[in-house]
Amino acid sequence: MAKYIAKRVALAIVTLLVLTSVVFVLVRLMPGDPFSSDKMTPEIKANLEAYYGLDKPLAEQYITYMKNVLHGDLGYSMKYESQTVNCIIADSFPYSADLGVRSLCFALFFGLILGIVAALNRGKKLDFVCILIAIIGTSIPDFIMGSVLQYFFGIKWQILPVAQYTSFKHTILPSIAVGFYTLASISRLMRSSMLEVVSSDYTKTARAKGLSDFRITVKHQIRNAITPIITIMGPTVASVLTGTFVIEALFAIPGMGKHYVDSINMADYTLVLGMTIFYGAFLIVSILIVDILYGIVDPRIRLSGKKR
Numbered sequence: 001m002a003k004y005i006a007k008r009v010a011l012a013i014v015t016l017l018v019l020t021s022v023v024f025v026l027v028r029l030m031p032g033d034p035f036s037s038d039k040m041t042p043e044i045k046a047n048l049e050a051y052y053g054l055d056k057p058l059a060e061q062y063i064t065y066m067k068n069v070l071h072g073d074l075g076y077s078m079k080y081e082s083q084t085v086n087c088i089i090a091d092s093f094p095y096s097a098d099l100g101v102r103s104l105c106f107a108l109f110f111g112l113i114l115g116i117v118a119a120l121n122r123g124k125k126l127d128f129v130c131i132l133i134a135i136i137g138t139s140i141p142d143f144i145m146g147s148v149l150q151y152f153f154g155i156k157w158q159i160l161p162v163a164q165y166t167s168f169k170h171t172i173l174p175s176i177a178v179g180f181y182t183l184a185s186i187s188r189l190m191r192s193s194m195l196e197v198v199s200s201d202y203t204k205t206a207r208a209k210g211l212s213d214f215r216i217t218v219k220h221q222i223r224n225a226i227t228p229i230i231t232i233m234g235p236t237v238a239s240v241l242t243g244t245f246v247i248e249a250l251f252a253i254p255g256m257g258k259h260y261v262d263s264i265n266m267a268d269y270t271l272v273l274g275m276t277i278f279y280g281a282f283l284i285v286s287i288l289i290v291d292i293l294y295g296i297v298d299p300r301i302r303l304s305g306k307k308r
């Protein structure tokens with residue numbers, strides 16, 4: 001087990017190093033200049049470039065930046081005065097993470113239920129209803145879903161607030177808007193996986209032994225069918241927990257998505273790099289955890305990563 005984890009950790013570190021290096025170069029190739037302004041004199045611009053080290057050769061900038069990153073220092077924002085990238089992430093990530101956790105709980109709970117119900121009622125009305133919900137979820141973009149929810153539940157029926165993020169009521173609509181696509185994907189995958197295990201040999205053997213339908217479903221079918229769900233949870237968790245700009249902007253949530261897009265528009269090199277490294281590290285760690293869990297849950301996978 002230790003050898004398996006060590007290989008995965010080493011691969012994750014290499015991946016993050018490559019990601020950081022590539023993004024460092026690409027950021028410098030972005031059109032625009034973080035200090036381009038009609039009101040800025042050449043002297044002030046030269047001083048700012050010297051302060052941020054942009055006057056040095058690219059290789060020297062890279063070495064200095066990587067040394068700082070290894071010490072956990074992502075630098076100062078070039079647009080948000082006197083604010084470090086670490087502080088900006090620390091202030092905005094809790095909002096995105098909170099929204100993401102709520103969205104994931106919503107998506108997992110209802111997605112698994114819909115998938116299981118659809119598979120156990122294959123060809124019946126319940127199956128068609130669950131399939132219809134899944135199709136709607138995967139077809140409608142999150143910003144359309146958010147706008148529809150705002151209109152009906154916030155404006156027309158005035159049941160829930162349509163903006164801000166200050167109480168439990170404020171979290172309901174954005175959580176549904178973010179999580180509905182994930183819910184649809186999970187329900188479709190769970191339905192397909194359940195249909196495979198329903199007709200499997202061990203299910204037939206369990207029925208032959210006289211086990212109840214409930215016990216067969218919970219102990220044998222769901223337990224084996226849920227493995228593919230674990231596989232997709234790595235990138236899903238990372239993408240949801242680190243925020244979505246459209247929904248955050250639509251519901252006026254001060255999360256990471258807004259800062260990430262603004263940093264690109266403003267050519268804020270350090271903030272773009274810091275946000276990208278954070279996103280990348282979060283995604284890599286999520287996938288690493290899923291790989292380890294997958295190796296534990298699925299007995300067909302050796303600790304070395306090979307199948308039996």
